[in-house]
Amino acid sequence: MILYYSPGACSLAPHILLEETGVRHELVEVNVQQGKTQEPEFLKLNPKARVPVLVTGTEVLTEVPAICWYIGSTAGRFIPADVLLQARMLEWFNWLSGTLHAVAFGGKWRPQRFVTQADMFRDVQAMADRNLRDGFAHVEQWLADKPWAIGAEYTLVDPYVFVFHNWARSIGVDVRSDYPRWHAHSARMLARPAVQRALQREGF
Structure with missing residues (x-):
C-alpha cells in the first residue's frame, strides 16, 4: 500500500x-x-x-x-464484531468527516470554499468558530465514561478523533481544561507506540 x-x-x-x-x-x-x-x-x-x-x-x-x-x-x-458497534463507528466517521471537518474546520480555515466575496470571510469564520465549539462539546459528551470512541475497544475511528484534538490545539483551544475527556483520550492515543x-x- x-x-x-x-x-x-x-x-x-x-x-x-x-x-x-x-x-x-x-x-x-x-x-x-x-x-x-x-x-x-x-x-x-x-x-x-x-x-x-x-x-x-x-x-x-x-x-x-x-x-x-x-x-x-x-x-x-480494529473493527468490532458487534454490528451495532460497527454502526457507531461509522456514525463517528460520518459526523467527523462531514460536519466537524468539512463544515466547521473548513469554514475556519478555508472560507473561500463557502462564499466568493472576501468581505464575507470573517462572517463565515465567526460561524465556523461557533460550529467548532458545538462540535467539540459533542466529542466531549460522546466520550463520557468510555476509554475509546465507541466503548472499551480501540477501533478504526479513534485515530481520527485524535486528529481533531490536534487541530483544536492548533487553533488555541485549551483542550486539557475545557474538554478533559477528549484530552484523556488523546493521552491514551499518545501512549500507543504506533501513534x-x-x-x-x-x-x-
Whole structure:
C-alpha cells in the first residue's frame, strides 16, 4: 500500500492505522501547505486535490473513512464484531468527516470554499468558530465514561478523533481544561507506540 499524506492533516488517521496493523506500506508526502495537492501529477491520482490517497495494486482510494475501513478490513483488526458497534463507528466517521471537518474546520480555515466575496470571510469564520465549539462539546459528551470512541475497544475511528484534538490545539483551544475527556483520550492515543511512530515519521 502507498499512502499519500500531508504532515498533520487528516491523513494522519490512516497513517496511524498502517502503523498499528503492521501492513506493509510506503509513505509519499504531498504537503498541503506548499500547494502540492494542486500539482498536475497529484491531480492525475486524485482530481479532488485532497489527501489522503491510498494506492493498493491498481486501485486508488480516497476519503478518510473509506481508507481506514480498507486498512482495518485488510488487516482484520480494529473493527468490532458487534454490528451495532460497527454502526457507531461509522456514525463517528460520518459526523467527523462531514460536519466537524468539512463544515466547521473548513469554514475556519478555508472560507473561500463557502462564499466568493472576501468581505464575507470573517462572517463565515465567526460561524465556523461557533460550529467548532458545538462540535467539540459533542466529542466531549460522546466520550463520557468510555476509554475509546465507541466503548472499551480501540477501533478504526479513534485515530481520527485524535486528529481533531490536534487541530483544536492548533487553533488555541485549551483542550486539557475545557474538554478533559477528549484530552484523556488523546493521552491514551499518545501512549500507543504506533501513534508515536506515525507522529515521528511526520515530523512531530
